[in-house]
Amino acid sequence: xxxxxxxxxxxxxxxxxxxxxxxxxxxxxxxxxxxxxxxxxxxxxxxxxxxxxxxxxxxxxxxxxxxxxxxxxxxxxxxxxxxxxxxxxxxxxxxxxxxxxxxxxxxxxxxxxxxxxxxxxxxxxxxxxxxxxxxxxxxxxxxxxxxxxxxxxxxxxxxxxxxxxxxxxxxxxxxxxxxxxxxxxxxxxxxxxxxxxxxxxxxxxxxxxxxxxxxxxxxxxxxxxxxxxxxxxxxxxxxxxxxxxxxxxxxxxxxxxxxxxxxxxxxxxxxxxxxxxxxxxxxxxxxxxxxxxxxxxx
Numbered sequence: 001x002x003x004x005x006x007x008x009x010x011x012x013x014x015x016x017x018x019x020x021x022x023x024x025x026x027x028x029x030x031x032x033x034x035x036x037x038x039x040x041x042x043x044x045x046x047x048x049x050x051x052x053x054x055x056x057x058x059x060x061x062x063x064x065x066x067x068x069x070x071x072x073x074x075x076x077x078x079x080x081x082x083x084x085x086x087x088x089x090x091x092x093x094x095x096x097x098x099x100x101x102x103x104x105x106x107x108x109x110x111x112x113x114x115x116x117x118x119x120x121x122x123x124x125x126x127x128x129x130x131x132x133x134x135x136x137x138x139x140x141x142x143x144x145x146x147x148x149x150x151x152x153x154x155x156x157x158x159x160x161x162x163x164x165x166x167x168x169x170x171x172x173x174x175x176x177x178x179x180x181x182x183x184x185x186x187x188x189x190x191x192x193x194x195x196x197x198x199x200x201x202x203x204x205x206x207x208x209x210x211x212x213x214x215x216x217x218x219x220x221x222x223x224x225x226x227x228x229x230x231x232x233x234x235x236x237x238x239x240x241x242x243x244x245x246x247x248x249x250x251x252x253x254x255x256x257x258x259x260x261x262x263x264x265x266x267x268x269x270x271x272x273x274x275x276x277x278x279x280x281x282x283x284x285x286x287x288x289x290x291x292x293x294x295x296x297x298x
Contacts, residue, residue: 138193147250150243
């Protein structure tokens with residue numbers, strides 16, 4: 001294995017693809033964060049992996065802080081650095097992991113944005129009965145019914161949809177599969193889209209993807225976001241609505257309805273229950289609002 005910084009980075013990225021099976025978006029994030037790290041090392045006169053010190057790694061974290069990066073962004077950068085240095089240590093080009101002593105930036109837990117049930121219903125009803133409207137309603141219904149990430153929804157293939165049992169077999173982060181049920185309204189919207197709109201969008205193309213754009217190709221995440229934002233404005237929802245807001249709303253409304261947190265964790269595909277627990281904060285906020293609105297001595 002090479003000892004130069006650029007060579008080591010290239011070999012590490014190859015390792016992430018070939019052995020860890022990292023997806024393109026995650027790989028780009030690693031490359032971006034580590035490229036910034038190597039730039040700092042070169043500014044400090046560090047020219048090889050064996051010459052990297054704990055002080056140099058710490059100076060890079062200080063530099064990110066001074067640039068005003070959020071704790072979340074700095075945590076992601078530190079995570080990339082740690083994986084990189086563990087790789088160097090395992091390959092024998094570094095005597096130790098110089099990032100071991102670095103503390104993770106404290107992240108404030110942000111309460112996710114959610115829509116009310118009434119707002120969701122308005123959003124689901126607003127698309128028109130034309131080709132694009134039928135597709136939009138089917139996508140919105142499936143996103144909310146199953147709590148899908150935008151990439152999971154846009155990448156959905158016919159092989160993943162079990163229409164008879166109203167189930168989706170979804171491959172999420174880390175290529176982990178999960179099975180998610182969806183309800184009758186989503187099934188009805190999907191059936192309407194498939195029978196009345198998809199063929200017109202496909203324009204004779206044969207593709208396994210369920211949701212297509214106006215050119216007959218797989219719907220992109222950006223394209224989905226634009227349609228969602230446009231339809232939300234038409235529904236009179238002024239606050240920013242994104243695919244993840246629908247996912248947050250799915251989880252929050254399940255919790256408010258009495259669903260167990262571990263059930264929600266399984267449906268969302270969270271590896272750690274602590275990631276799901278943020279929705280309890282949203283639910284507590286809802287309880288406070290209900291108490292203030294209806295208790296006679298609130």
